[in-house]
Amino acid sequence: MPDTQRLASDSATQLPADLQQLVHAIQSLPETQRAEILPLLDRVVESTGRRRRILTLVQDALSQLRLDMKYLMFDLEATRRERDEYREKLED
Structure with missing residues (x-):
């Protein structure tokens, strides 16, 4: 009985309702x-916890x-702007 009490009390908040039942x-x-x-x-119970982790x-x-990806897209756009600015300077 101590094992089932341990299961019920230690992981009751982590277990799905049907597993608690x-x-x-x-x-x-x-x-x-x-x-x-x-x-x-x-x-x-162990496999359920492992899957959740x-x-x-x-x-x-x-x-x-x-x-x-957001940082990379921002960096790519900044690099493109810089490239375009340098091209304009070279053409002038």
Whole structure:
């Protein structure tokens, strides 16, 4: 029972609602059945957390990429303006 309580309390705010319901349903099972299911539940909870962390990392990387692209576009436009100014000076 301590394991399921740990799962329910430590990651309740991080787990999806349907997984929280599963944890509570498993807590209500008899000890023998719970002991068989707990290792599987632990793996599901771990993989859910891992997927959430990966998704967060991907979202952060995409945000950084978008920002980098904006900086590059700004730099490209500035370079083009400078090039055009130098061309005008050379033609004069």
